[in-house]
Amino acid sequence: MTEKKAEMEEKIWRKAGLTDSEYELLTKHMGREPNTVELALYAQMWSEHCGYTHTRPLFKHFLTTGTRIVQGPGENAGIVDIDDDEVITFKLESHNHPSAIAPFQGAATGVGGIIRDILAMGAYPIASLNSLHFGHPGERGHTRWLISEVIHGIGEYGNCVGVPTVGGEVRFSDAYKGNPLVNAMCVGYMKKSEIKKAIATGVGNSLMIVGNLTGRDGMGGASFASKDLDEENDEDRGAIQVGDPFMEKLLIEACLEVFDKDYVVGVQDMGAAGILSSSVETASKAGNGVEIDVALVPKREEAMRPEEVMISESQERMLLIVKKGTEDKVNQIFHKWDLHAVVIGQVTDDGMYRVLEDGKTVGEVPVWSLMDAPTYILDAEEPAHLAETMKFKNEDVEVPADLNDTLLKLLASPDICSKTWVYRQYDHRVQMNTVVKPGSDAAIVRIKGRDKAVGITMDSNGRYCYLNPKRGAASIVAESARNQVVSGAEPIAITDGLNFGNPERPDVYYQLEQSIIGLSDACRALNTPVIGGNASLYNQTPEFGSIYPTPIIGMTGLVKSLDHVMTPEFKDAGDFIIMLGETKDELGASEYLDRIHGLVSGDVPELDLELEAKSQQYVLEIIRKGLVKSAHDVGDGGISVALAESCIQGKLGADISLDVDVRDDSLLFGETQTRFMLSVSEDNLDAVIDLAAEKGIEAAVVGRVNDNTRITVNNNNKKLIDISLDACADAFNTAFDKLMKTSN
Amino acid sequence: MLKAIVTVMLKKGIFDPQGRAVQNGLESIGFDNVKSVRVGKQIEIALDTDDKASADASVHEMCDKMLANPVVESYSFEIKES
């Protein structure tokens, strides 16, 4: 053991993950030294994972209110209004560290956890999504194993629990090689009157635990997630939680049945730090105290210590605060579903958090102090690499000789290619509401019995944020919103997942702060407030370093009529293709530079948020008016990739001619923002162009859809791309299968 | 020719939802003396060798590398003539 480690271990609070000053602070709050149980309570509640110690001060930047916002950050999930006294609730959550160690279970329990957040709002979970980031497979069989286990885990859980997995993203960079990212999102539906809160009101009311038995699972997961992933974690490995989607399905049915009655005053799911954090949060919101007897908690293992029971992260459990006297009725309903509902404590009036064992007090601290985790505003310093990457000029790379081949390579790039291999393993149709399934720009899930639907997307771009955290983050929100409008949805709100490295490093803190500012700017401009989110810091390994700064956006939008549902594939030969937005000479940060030239460099494309908002409103308007046959945003891989995608999915050819003075590669593969590709029938062409002119949106009719199975692109009368549809389809459709099959 | 019979089970202390479901299932059809159930895998590997010692070493390696995930599972095996 090194000297440093020996020193670390002599102080028990350090071993628990608390700093000297935090220890000092908590003894001040308590007026005495804590015992082991009390120390464990603080260590968990004051971790980054539960206490948001590094991120909370930055949240002030967010816009969190708006006309459709019913519930902003602060509950288990945010809530937005979708008219007719109906609401949807949604949130995302990371499960990066568990997934790195036990990818199947880590990913599966991530799905289960976020579903319970939605359930805790009183909602029925109607859709799941996931955003995944891995290192490049191929070189290491380990990465392929990770990918296939994570996807298998998500599938097994989601399929069994009966919530359709309707979308997501999978992105690759070696920045994630040692530390993959697994973020899961869930969306729930309910009537406004059915909303539940995580609050422990009513002194004397009972705390009931429902669902699974408590074991030593995920012991210390909350503080574990707030540490680096390094070799020391070997001992944390026994801590892996195992998910039981069958139990979760029963929990959903039973909880919703109980919520229908008038028994429950508050609900909280048990996530990080289990019984402890769920009960502290509900008590704190009500300004009450609680007492919990660990002996009453139904356990799976013997001889569990009180603090183990309090912080266990056994899955598929929820905390209900029920009206005194209704406990038996609650239990009866759970019993019908072969589950138990057991009273473990009650709401008190003294503001204390009291842990009992067999009626004897074993720990007692003020509730407020557990919620009052110290926050840290750290030093920020521009990352050193930016000085280098910002120097990039387009002239640094040559235009490839064979542009057809370049297009094929991009279509086969793991970031761009079809993810059918992935979502074929997910039941995306269960519940019978999936109008637009995975493979489109946004998933569209209808509200049964109504002529409306919600659009759901998940987006990120770690490379953009690495090269320009602020503008990169803003671009993600813009892209997400673009995906919504091209699908016929009006963007409503976002949930954000902040996946970063160690914030105690000034360059990482800079990335965190700037990304949050960028997100906030875009959310204001596009009127998509932040209604919740999640932070996962310390994503780094000694071997591979820090991940790219990776804020992930989950967005929902409202499709006001099923007639507005729009998809990206071309529909009929003869339709006209319209390009919206200006194309600039921008290659920086592009997928093209990365994949073709091996360069992660340059600045991210400019982003004019005012123009973005205006363009999106226009696109939504012409879609709602029924003037459009297909709509697609121009994103990764630029115009040529967007065109090819619309052709491949529509099984039609296209011939377009542009007239732009930029390099050939910028034209074809550059990622200038705020561009869209539409197809419209001849009848509606004038209406679309006229309205664009009226709104001041640049719109050019660039060509037509055809059925002669080739894709051609010309610029300034020069033929740049002339390629068979089959070749494109083959590259796009088979790349992921190949990726997963290559042996090393 | 030898045959390795490998048993892979979830480690003690790790929750086995499948075992619990089977236990409940057995109870529901009237088996009331079942204390607990754990479900694991049995993997039978026919090996093209007659050398027990080398077979032993290589099955160990197979388990460590592929057949069991040491984070959640433990394994044991025996080697038989077949």
Added chain:
Amino acid sequence: MLKAIVTVMLKKGIFDPQGRAVQNGLESIGFDNVKSVRVGKQIEIALDTDDKASADASVHEMCDKMLANPVVESYSFEIKES
């Protein structure tokens, strides 16, 4: 207390894709003396009884009723002190 160790395997002659996948996997990481692999289940049942004969009968019944599907699976078990 007795413990029944039940092994359930796909019947001979029924293709076992999982076994094949494991075999391919083992080959791909360099184990070249694997002739064939079959994957089945091992079910460990702790029984609250000390009567071996009755345990034997009841485990037989469990297998026939629930633990194995005779259309495609065969089973065997042994009963141990635990």
Added chain:
Amino acid sequence: MKWGVLLFPGSNCADDCFHVIDKVLGQPVTYLWHKDTDLGDVDAIIIPGGFSYGDHLRPGAIAHLSPAMTSVKEFARNGGLVIGICNGFQILTESRMLPGSLLQNQGLKFLCMDQTLKVDNADTPFTSAYESGDVIVCPIAHNEGNYYAAPDTIAEMEANGQILFRYCNPDGEVSNATNPNGSVNSIAGIINKYGNVVGMMPHPERSSDKDLLLSDGKGVFVSMLKHLEAKHTES
């Protein structure tokens, strides 16, 4: 004509089936509970898809022993119409109400996709709305859909016209290339000897609602309804 949808812990597609009978077919429908032996006065029973008991052990292995299944067997013996979809099919083979068994997909992965099926026998109470040889789109979503039965059983079923649906390509060709899961003879759905119990892995309910842009599967329920109505007017 009253329909029952049998609910097990872990059933996922019960609401979907209920929705189709109620809203698309406009027929009375009720849930049946796995712990009850009384099936009430239903004329047809749907055993829906999902993961009864988490699919632990084998799909259907625990569910088929539930009290309600004893009554379902009785109901079928008396000629009642029973259809098991996906997990429902698995439960019916586990209970021996249908021959064979459903093994894990040969590709070892869960498969969710819109699949084309060929109607092999349109002369049954479950398929009369189709013509033999019709090609329909019907989503699949399963991990254990690889139908297996002993060769002599298969031969007998083929001879009796007990194969209702086979996986095929959009042109109706049945081959190994269009067989998603390894099922013997690309079998996707079968009927018992007496012609009143059906099991199928594809989800006809998922292609019964035109708002989801798929409606080919509705024919299964329409056929059943026609049969029930005819029987009703007879008696």
